[in-house]
Every structure is written in structure tokens, then in C-alpha cells.
Amino acid sequence: MLSPFLVHDKNLYLERYPTYQVNRSLQAWDAADEYLVNYLSEQALLNSKLTILVFNDNFGALSLNLTEHRVFAISDSFISHQGLKHNAEQNHLSLDEVKLLSSLDKLPAEPDLVLYKIPKSNSLLKEQLAQLRQVVSANTIFIAADKAKNIQSSTLKVFASYLGTTTTSLAVKKARLVFCQLDNKVQAANEQQFSQTKHWLLEQNSLDITNYANVFARDKLDIGARVFIDHLPTLSADSSKKIIDLGCGNGVIGLSVLNTAPQCQIHFVDESYMAVQSAKENVEHNFPDSFKHCQFSVDDCLTNIEENNVDIVLCNPPFHQQNATTDHIAWQMFNDSFKVLKKGGELRIVGNRQLGYHIKLKRIFGNCKLIASNKKFVILSAIKR
Ligand SMILES: C[S@@+](CC[C@H](N)C(=O)[O-])C[C@H]1O[C@@H](n2cnc3c(N)ncnc32)[C@H](O)[C@@H]1O
Numbered sequence: 147m148l149s150p151f152l153v154h155d156k157n158l159y160l161e162r163y164p165t166y167q168v169n170r171s172l173q174a175w176d177a178a179d180e181y182l183v184n185y186l187s188e189q190a191l192l193n194s195k196l197t198i199l200v201f202n203d204n205f206g207a208l209s210l211n212l213t214e215h216r217v218f219a220i221s222d223s224f225i226s227h228q229g230l231k232h233n234a235e236q237n238h239l240s241l242d243e244v245k246l247l248s249s250l251d252k253l254p255a256e257p258d259l260v261l262y263k264i265p266k267s268n269s270l271l272k273e274q275l276a277q278l279r280q281v282v283s284a285n286t287i288f289i290a291a292d293k294a295k296n297i298q299s300s301t302l303k304v305f306a307s308y309l310g311t312t313t314t315s316l317a318v319k320k321a322r323l324v325f326c327q328l329d330n331k332v333q334a335a336n337e338q339q340f341s342q343t344k345h346w347l348l349e350q351n352s353l354d355i356t357n358y359a360n361v362f363a364r365d366k367l368d369i370g371a372r373v374f375i376d377h378l379p380t381l382s383a384d385s386s387k388k389i390i391d392l393g394c395g396n397g398v399i400g401l402s403v404l405n406t407a408p409q410c411q412i413h414f415v416d417e418s419y420m421a422v423q424s425a426k427e428n429v430e431h432n433f434p435d436s437f438k439h440c441q442f443s444v445d446d447c448l449t450n451i452e453e454n455n456v457d458i459v460l461c462n463p464p465f466h467q468q469n470a471t472t473d474h475i476a477w478q479m480f481n482d483s484f485k486v487l488k489k490g491g492e493l494r495i496v497g498n499r500q501l502g503y504h505i506k507l508k509r510i511f512g513n514c515k516l517i518a519s520n521k522k523f524v525i526l527s528a529i530k531r
Pocket of ligand 1: 225362363368370371392393394395396397398399415416417418421445447448462464465475
């Protein structure tokens with residue numbers, strides 16, 4: 147839905163990205179964005195040109211309100227960055243002064259203002275606040291925002307322990323602001339200084355798995371992935387097939403293929419910068435000889451992948467985008483897989499059995515075979531004929 151984001155003198159028309167989403171009633175901005183933008187204006191905080199860090203701006207509602215300043219838009223989501231660019235174009239706004247940074251990029255020093263949309267992942271919150279601590283000064287103004295129901299006392303404790311004295315605003319339209327005084331008096335406990343990157347052992351094949359803060363199944367193997375790993379296509383040890391691990395997360399699916407067929411050319415693709423980096427490090431560490439014939443890309447599904455060129459796509463699809471439950475990503479992943487597969491190529495997926503993925507696969511591929519199932523999951527295969 148093209149939703150008018152009208153605050154004071156700026157009228158922005160914003161869309162969620164990708165723009166074809168099935169649930170067209172979802173907005174591209176929320177009450178917390180509105181509250182933040184209003185607050186900046188009411189408090190006259192934008193009267194001179196500032197260096198502003200904007201964290202986790204979903205589709206540009208914050209950054210695109212600030213294009214006359216020097217803005218750094220930091221996100222772990224490639225899709226959010228694409229959404230921001232798309233909405234800038236729609237609104238004829240120049241991005242000359244807006245720099246897009248991934249969650250792995252170095253932050254600019256001594257920003258004047260930090261606008262922080264609180265992420266869903268607590269580990270990403272801690273990781274980003276730890277990074278911020280390194281670059282803010284006592285003069286930096288820090289304001290976070292979210293739906294009031296998501297701001298628990300435990301969340302405020304995290305802000306206080308990483309940044310300094312923390313207070314909150316009254317709730318407006320069920321959103322709340324969080325203010326931190328960056329007085330440098332806080333001495334974060336040693337454990338909080340540690341990076342939120344986690345390591346665990348993939349039992350099925352004893353692989354050492356590294357997970358950056360925002361990676362899906364960062365703490366342990368996903369139950370769907372566990373079933374999937376037991377029902378991957380059978381490959382000979384000397385197979386060199388071209389395979390895509392779509393929505394790779396930490397790369398456990400592709401890594402499990404390399405464990406039996408180390409010469410396969412696997413392309414690990416995800417929309418999370420931290421996921422792709424995790425997968426890259428996991429292949430380099432566990433299969434250094436395979437690393438040179440594997441590829442790693444951030445992408446929105448398979449938008450930038452060559453057509454008719456791949457033997458197998460493996461996928462454990464997501465079923466939400468940011469906080470919204472949706473099946474549009476799975477639908478796009480299956481359509482994109484059809485496009486990139488060679489004739490005779492296979493898409494194999496795992497899915498919660500209630501999601502009815504077999505209907506989508508039959509519609510796109512004209513066929514769908516049940517490979518295995520248990521009470522919760524199905525493993526499905528579709529061939530491009
Ligand atoms: C259910 S997780 C699966 C992760 C991993 N393959 C596993 O089995 O543990 C789905 C993954 O899809 C990624 N994802 C979500 N939307 C995407 C998109 N539009 N394009 C590419 N990847 C996406 C998420 O970041 C997440 O890592």
C-alpha cells in the first residue's frame with residue numbers, strides 16, 4: 147500500500163518493499179516513526195545540518211525525512227535498503243547525502259544525533275549498542291523508538307547498561323520513545339562488551355557453526371533445518387553440481403551438502419548481511435578447499451542470479467518480514483527458483499505442513515513430490531520440466 151506519511155511540512159508516500167506484497171493493507175511506516183519525526187520537529191533538533199545515524203529504518207520513513215542532513219542508514223536488511231532507495235525514487239528525493247551502511251560496516255565517529263528503531267532481535271540490539279558506544283560522544287543526542295508494548299523494563303536495562311541514564315516518553319498512539327544520556331559514566335560489564343556472535347556444533351556432521359547477532363537460529367539448529375538435512379538430494383562424493391542455498395542463514399543446509407559432496411559449487415544467498423557473512427566464514431572454516439568454488443551474495447530472493455543455470459535450489463523459506471507474517475517471500479523464492487533452474491533442475495524445500503507449499507509449487511512447476519514428512523514438517527521437491 148502506498149501510505150502517505152504526513153508529518154509537518156513533509157509529505158512522503160511510502161511503500162513496503164518488495165511492492166507486490168499480498169497483504170496490501172500493511173503500512174510502510176508505524177506510529178513510532180511518526181512519533182520520532184514529530185518529536186525532532188517539536189524540539190527543534192534539526193535546525194542546523196547534522197550528522198545523523200538512523201538504525202533499522204524499515205522502508206525509509208525516518209531517513210527520507212532527513213535528506214537535507216548527512217544521514218547514515220544502518221540496517222542488516224538488504225531489502226530495507228532496497229525499500230529506502232525505491233521510496234526515495236518514488237518521492238523524487240536525492241540520496242546524495244544518505245549513505246547506506248550494513249550492520250557489519252564501521253560507524254562514523256561522533257554523530258550529532260542517533261535515531262534508533264529497536265530491532266526484534268535482542269542480540270542485534272546489544273551488538274548495535276556496543277558498536278554505538280565506540281563512536282558516540284557526550285554531545286550526541288540518542289533517541290530510540292518502538293511500539294510501547296515492545297519496550298519492556300529488560301529492554302530499558304539494556305540501554306542503560308550500554309549507553310547511560312535511560313528515560314522514556316509518554317506513549318502516543320501506542321508508541322514510545324527512549325532517551326539515553328550518553329554521559330560516558332557507564333562501565334559496561336565485561337560480558338556486555340563481548341560480541342553477540344555465537345558458536346555451536348552441528349551434531350549431524352560435527353561442523354563448527356558461527357552465527358552473527360542477527361542470524362536466524364543463532365542459538366541452535368532450527369527444527370525444520372534438522373529434518374531437511376536428513377532429506378537432501380543424494381549426491382555422489384565427486385559431484386560438482388551448481389546449487390543455491392536460498393535464504394541460507396548461517397549456511398547449515400549448503401554446508402551439509404559440502405559435507406558429502408565437497409566439489410559442489412554452492413551459492414549462498416540471503417537478504418541479511420550478517421547471515422551471508424556467517425555462511426561465508428562457516429564455509430571458509432569448515433571446508434577451506436570448497437571455499438574457492440562457492441559464492442556468497444546478499445539479494446532479495448534470487449533477483450540478481452542468472453536464469454536457467456542452476457541444478458538444484460535448496461530452501462527453508464521464511465514466513466515473516468520484520469514483524470509481519472507473510473507468505474509473499476516464499477512465493478517469490480519459489481518463482482525465482484523456477485527462473486534460475488536449468489531444465490530438469492530441482493527445487494527442494496522444507497516447510498511447516500500447514501503452510502500448504504505444495505499448492506504453490508504445483509502452480510509454478512506443474513508438479514510436486516512429497517519426499518518425507520513428520521507431524522510438523524514436509525519436505526517437497528519440484529522439477530523444472
Ligand atoms: C527459515 S530461515 C532459514 C535459514 C537457514 N537456511 C536454516 O535453515 O537455518 C529463512 C532465511 O531467509 C532469509 N530471507 C528472508 N527474506 C529473504 C529474501 N527476500 N531474500 C533472501 N533471503 C531472505 C532470512 O534472513 C533467513 O535467514
